[in-house]
Amino acid sequence: MDGVMNPTTNIISFDLTTTSLRDVNHYLHHQVSPGNHIDIHHPNGAHNLAVGLQEAIAVDIHGHTGYYAAGMNQLASVTIHGNAGAGVAENMMSGRVHVKGFASVSAGASAQGGLLVIDGDAGLRCGISLKGGDIVVGGSVGSFSAFMAQAGHMVICGDAGDALGDSLYEAVLYVRGNIKSLGADAQIEPMTEDDQAIVANLLEQAGFSHNPNDFQRVASARQLYHWNADAKQDY
């Protein structure tokens, strides 16, 4: 089922109150070309909206989304003009997902590439199992964020909750506000010039104007990389 094309803007519009989720996703998978611009109205918290996109298209979602909005995104640029439910941009491979409001738990979980921007706060487990994607959060993140994060970067402009970066691998986190507590094997390290350049670049891409010098670097102490009988670790 096709959306409605506006002849002056070339934007194709869908209304989720009249077109089914399955039809919208099918259209986004099979009937778009790079450069297309799609508007989706009245998402009303629908789950699994704009998942599995593969083309360099722009999608604007006007309202709040449910679980897994823009999940597994490739190449597309998806903007959610509202709040996002659990697992927004989960397992993103490339492209960009921008949440103008707040994001629930597991935002950007296991993302392998691309950029996730959240203007507001993110809930628990933001960036869990991160595998190379970048996440910029304008507000604060909940507890257990970046749990077992393997690669990529998280820039947190607000505060971080408990157990930040628990069991981190090679992902690097930058926090501007307070860190309630660090997780096992995460440690605060000095910011290098490279770190500042990374933070400056990600802030610019995300549209934030904070000073990179105000961020702390959190990375893995790498003490959990190998079994160690003498460490008295509870593994």
Place this chain on the structure above:
Amino acid sequence: MTASPDNVNQRLSLEESWGYDRRMMNYIYNAAAHGLYEIRGLGAKRKLPHFDDLVFLGASLTRYPLEGYREKCLTKTILGTRFAKKPIELDIPITIAGMSFGSLSANVKDALGRAATAMGTSTTTGDGGMTQEERQSSKTLVYQCLPSRYGFNPDDVRKADAIEIVIGQGAKPGGGGMLLGQKINPRVAEMRTLPEGVDQRSACRHPDWTGPDDLTIKIQELREITDWEKPIYVKVGASRPYNDVKLAVHAGADVVVVDGMQGGTAATQSVFIEHVGIPTLAAVRQAVMALEEMEMKGKVQLIVSGGVRTGADVAKAIALGADAVSIGQGVLFALGCNRDSYIQNGEHHSAVDDYTALGTAPGYCHHCHTGQCPVGVTTQDAVLEQRLEPEMGAKHVKNYLQTLTMELTTIARAAGKQNIHHLEREDLVALTIEAAAMAQLPLAGTNWIPGQSSF
């Protein structure tokens, strides 16, 4: 000094303790020496109530047998008929279980794919993503979505024929994957986005959902991404299969995989392997009961795994209500796991010295976790992996699956079934009270089902 008559006649006192036998003492010596639990491969080694404790009632006067060689006995198996537009069609009800590239070499994954394709059945990826080798060699490939999400990506989701969401496995229900540093070579490390050589302990919970209601939405996401084409399996390690199967069905699974505690692993704490989970025999009955109560028998298919070794095991699982089985360790043995030799260019070479170097011997080895598999099956070592030649491995696995299929149809014909899926509980009795109680079958020669009827 001359020996007194008393000393000459004194016997050695060798009364072994049951509670503190030599195995237990060795366990304590090791714990005292290392301060770290044992990690090993394969499955539970203890004796458990199993399919061996059941027998079939062949046809006689009350039932009509089929000719063993002439009359047809169908083995075709269809999985994923509930929601998927493209269900899986298999020639036999015996599939190859999920085992990771990383735990197994690329040669082995290739061999499994070739054998499965030749037999018209499916293979399954594992906790490490999909390799080119297995996708190319497998006509039907099931792609696992695991808590770790190592190497999980939408391109491979679309390349897969079915997707299996792994909640747990029988060897360690409640535990995540484990792969020791020796096996994290550059290719494995890259696929999993891990530093080379780290002792990988993967997550035991999925990163983006936490319970059955979330799982419902997660399943829908995978369906949306694949335009509702591919069957979605949900795999659980057997602990509370009655509840887990009900929840998986409620969450929208097309197929439920129940893996009992005899199921294998590439590396897990032995305390986990031996002491967590329930036997496959008990799990099958519970899983089938859940499907029957939901009136989902035949709508949601059930795959049973964990210690399925023979055609008789397959037949018993199916008679108890499974639609198919999955085999992991059995195919590893078919590839030569624990044999004293490996084959190169048609000639056997002794592997005994390599078993000795690992501190074990053929027939006892469970050292998959070391990556030093003497017969080239569970290794990422560039030299050792050559010991498994894909062509030879594929031939052996195909022969094994073919043998199981012949045994399965032998039993089905003897029970008078033209289709192996017509095997039923009524065809079985139990040899032990434990098996009778777990499988809810009568003890042989009686009408007694423990917990249901009096003798």
